[in-house]
Amino acid sequence: MILIDGKKVAAEMKEEIAAKVKELKERGEKTPHLAAVLVGHDGGSETYVAYKIKDCEAVGYKSSLIRYEDDVTEEELLAKVQELNEDDDIDGFIVQLPLPAHISEQKVIEAIDPKKDVDGFHPENVGRMVIGLPSFVSATPFGIVELLKRYNIETSGKNCVIVGRSNIVGRPLSVLMSQKAINATVTVAHSRTKNLEELCKSADILVAAIGVPEFVKGNMVKEGAVVIDVGTTRVKSDQTKSGWKLKGDVLFDEVAPKCSFITPVPGGVGPMTRVSLLHNTLLAASGEIYG
Numbered sequence: 001m002i003l004i005d006g007k008k009v010a011a012e013m014k015e016e017i018a019a020k021v022k023e024l025k026e027r028g029e030k031t032p033h034l035a036a037v038l039v040g041h042d043g044g045s046e047t048y049v050a051y052k053i054k055d056c057e058a059v060g061y062k063s064s065l066i067r068y069e070d071d072v073t074e075e076e077l078l079a080k081v082q083e084l085n086e087d088d089d090i091d092g093f094i095v096q097l098p099l100p101a102h103i104s105e106q107k108v109i110e111a112i113d114p115k116k117d118v119d120g121f122h123p124e125n126v127g128r129m130v131i132g133l134p135s136f137v138s139a140t141p142f143g144i145v146e147l148l149k150r151y152n153i154e155t156s157g158k159n160c161v162i163v164g165r166s167n168i169v170g171r172p173l174s175v176l177m178s179q180k181a182i183n184a185t186v187t188v189a190h191s192r193t194k195n196l197e198e199l200c201k202s203a204d205i206l207v208a209a210i211g212v213p214e215f216v217k218g219n220m221v222k223e224g225a226v227v228i229d230v231g232t233t234r235v236k237s238d239q240t241k242s243g244w245k246l247k248g249d250v251l252f253d254e255v256a257p258k259c260s261f262i263t264p265v266p267g268g269v270g271p272m273t274r275v276s277l278l279h280n281t282l283l284a285a286s287g288e289i290y291g
């Protein structure tokens, strides 16, 4: 069993990005600038946005954080998106999800200029990705594919089962995994899927992206499978200083001994999501996607 070290791969990618930023600066070009919009005080969102700012500093980007309280109106938020779209200094920005219930996430996502949509959530980027055109690809699926590549994991002709069909993870990952460069045969499972246990057991590559802690048990995994655990659920714990513990969607101790490769939580997919956002920001700054 090989433990996939997402933290290490992400650190390598960060170094590659930092080197490119250094070159840009030496050529006298603009410093890449990523902005993040955070609404409210959700613990998870606060953590992820704080990481994003730290990551930007580490590779030499400029970063900005725009904060709103929970009671911000949709109008105010849309006006800010417009302002960020028009701000020439900002190369890319993200609006952290989830948003409060009175704000339409879809409206906000569609208001983002696709050229600055480094999350890859705008329908234009999703559509371009589906037909294989240059696009910003959602950070988590991009990070997962990068992990498979860097560990030289064979994907061609393999049965890939993805549990979860969200717009930010499961669905875009299913598209990437079936593309010609990857060539997996993909099945997308969800809460209405029948015989999920058997289906998972048929997977050469099993991806769990559901948000149900320790859902995937040992008896659901084929001997020699590659298991990618996307889930990150914060559960209360009296064993940690913070009072929280992060749990994946995979019951690691049962599943790991059966795997050829497995990602841990934390330290697997999460760090790859973060570095993929940095990757997309560099693409946005260089105009490589849209010219």
Ligand SMILES: NC(=O)C1=CN([C@@H]2O[C@H](COP(=O)(O)OP(=O)(O)OC[C@H]3O[C@@H](n4cnc5c(N)ncnc54)[C@H](OP(=O)(O)O)[C@@H]3O)[C@@H](O)[C@H]2O)C=CC1
Pocket (backbone or CB within 6 Å): 140, 163, 164, 165, 166, 167, 168, 169, 170, 189, 190, 191, 192, 209, 210, 211, 212, 230, 231, 232, 233, 269, 270, 271, 273, 274
């Ligand atoms: N590590 C990282 O970088 C990231 C981690 N995450 C984590 O990944 C997890 C999933 O996130 P996200 O994709 O946004 O989640 P969503 O809640 O948007 O989607 C969850 C998906 O899982 C399916 N599902 C839920 N319960 C079951 C079940 N019991 N059996 C089968 N399918 C089920 C749902 O089915 P249906 O559609 O039928 O409702 C849905 O398609 C979360 O823990 C999240 O925190 C998310 C993004 C990045």
Ligand SMILES: Nc1nc(=O)c2c([nH]1)NC[C@@H]1CN(c3ccc(C(=O)N[C@@H](CCC(=O)O)C(=O)O)cc3)C=[N+]21
Pocket (backbone or CB within 6 Å): 047, 048, 051, 094, 095, 096, 097, 098, 119, 139, 232, 246, 265, 266, 267, 268, 269, 270, 271, 273, 274
């Ligand atoms: N607009 C938007 N874009 C996102 O990309 C986005 C979002 N909204 N909303 C929430 C989800 C979730 N997400 C994660 C990012 C990093 C880790 C991560 O770094 N995890 C670490 C541990 C983090 C910790 O210590 O809490 C790990 O797994 O090792 C996890 C999850 C991005 N998301």
